[in-house]
Amino acid sequence: xxxxxxxxxxxxxxxxxxxxxxxxxxxxxxxxxxxxxxxxxxxxxxxxxxxxxxxxxxxxxxxxxxxxxxxxxxxxxxxxxxxxxxxxxxxxxxxxxxxxxxxxxxxxxxxxxxxxxxxxxxxxxxxxxxxxxxxxxxxxxxxxxxxxxxxxxxxxxxxxxxxxxxxxxxxxxxxxxxxxxxxxxxxxxxxxxxxxxxxxxxxxxxxxxxxxxxxxxxxxxx
Numbered sequence: 001x002x003x004x005x006x007x008x009x010x011x012x013x014x015x016x017x018x019x020x021x022x023x024x025x026x027x028x029x030x031x032x033x034x035x036x037x038x039x040x041x042x043x044x045x046x047x048x049x050x051x052x053x054x055x056x057x058x059x060x061x062x063x064x065x066x067x068x069x070x071x072x073x074x075x076x077x078x079x080x081x082x083x084x085x086x087x088x089x090x091x092x093x094x095x096x097x098x099x100x101x102x103x104x105x106x107x108x109x110x111x112x113x114x115x116x117x118x119x120x121x122x123x124x125x126x127x128x129x130x131x132x133x134x135x136x137x138x139x140x141x142x143x144x145x146x147x148x149x150x151x152x153x154x155x156x157x158x159x160x161x162x163x164x165x166x167x168x169x170x171x172x173x174x175x176x177x178x179x180x181x182x183x184x185x186x187x188x189x190x191x192x193x194x195x196x197x198x199x200x201x202x203x204x205x206x207x208x209x210x211x212x213x214x215x216x217x218x219x220x221x222x
Contacts, residue, residue, distance in 0.1 A: 031217035034059055039098030041135075043088070043128075044068065047143060047203060048103050055209040057216065060101075063091060069107045070120040074127060092131040100128060100135045101216070103182070105142035105164050106202065110155045118167040125175060136221055138178045141165045143212075147192040149201025156202065158192055178221055185215035 037060040042048050049064040051057075065078040072078070077085040102125070108117050128137060142161045150157045165183070172179035186208050188194045193201070197208040204212065 029218040031214065032220050034217075036217075036220060037099070040101060041095075041097040041099070042101045042103070043073070044101075044103040044140075045107055047106060050203050051209050051212060054204070054206040055213045057213050061095075061097070063088060067107055068104065070104050070117065070124050073104070073124050089127070089131065092128065097132060097135050099138065100132060101138045101140060101180075102128070103140035103142075105161075105168065106156075109142075109157075109160050109164065114163050114167055117164060118171060121168065122171050122174075125171060125177065129175065129177075136178070138180050138221075139168060139172050140180045140182045141168060143183050143204070144187050144191060144193045146195050146198060146201040147190065148195060149198075150192065152201075162191075180216070180219055182212060182215055185211050 034057065037057050040057075040060040042051065042060055042062045042064070044051075044064050045068040046064070046066040048062065049066060052062040052064060063079045065076075068076075068078060073088050075087065077087050077090075079086045079088065079091050081091075104121070104124075105117070108120075111117050125137070125139070128135075142165055144158045144161055145156045147158075150159075154160075161183075165181075169179045169181075171177075183191075186193060186197060186204065193204075193208075196205075198204050
């Protein structure tokens with residue numbers, strides 16, 4: 001019995017240190033069960049529409065539309081309901097959510113001034129906070145485009161996406177919202193979307209939508 005005592009003590013020590021080391025938790029976070037998304041709302045453009053169609057988080061609510069921008073979200077009736085299309089304002093007034101995931105920005109890449117984008121996005125976030133004060137709000141980064149798509153012209157470039165993402169992260173920091181760098185779930189070693197991820201260089205296929213969903217499951221605030 002004397003020999004077993006020290007070994008139990010030494011075994012217990014590393015376990016305690018491992019548990020208290022934040023690096024362990026961030027490198028291998030445990031995924032939440034899909035029940036987590038029962039009260040979640042996803043708001044966004046055609047990339048989020050793709051996530052609803054090809055992703056595997058099926059129990060959340062989705063308010064999406066192709067070509068949606070941060071300015072349109074405050075005024076345009078785009079949410080499909082049995083009574084016709086409704087505005088985001090009307091929908092959030094009528095329905096409460098535990099978590100809200102917002103992802104926009106790809107349709108605004110042609111805007112010449114990143115500060116105008118940030119100003120409009122900030123107004124949208126403030127409106128969502130006002131209408132859903134108890135919700136946990138996640139703001140997702142703009143996903144990259146493929147290198148081939150980025151080479152097409154000067155609108156859809158990963159350099160511009162990085163600049164816009166910096167602004168989004170700042171907006172979250174100022175408001176105490178969760179910034180989710182979802183781009184790291186799908187980018188290659190050069191920060192671009194792999195060529196096999198999207199036929200058009202922008203919209204993710206089923207395989208990459210699954211990677212995106214896996215990232216959302218392992219990056220949550222409890």
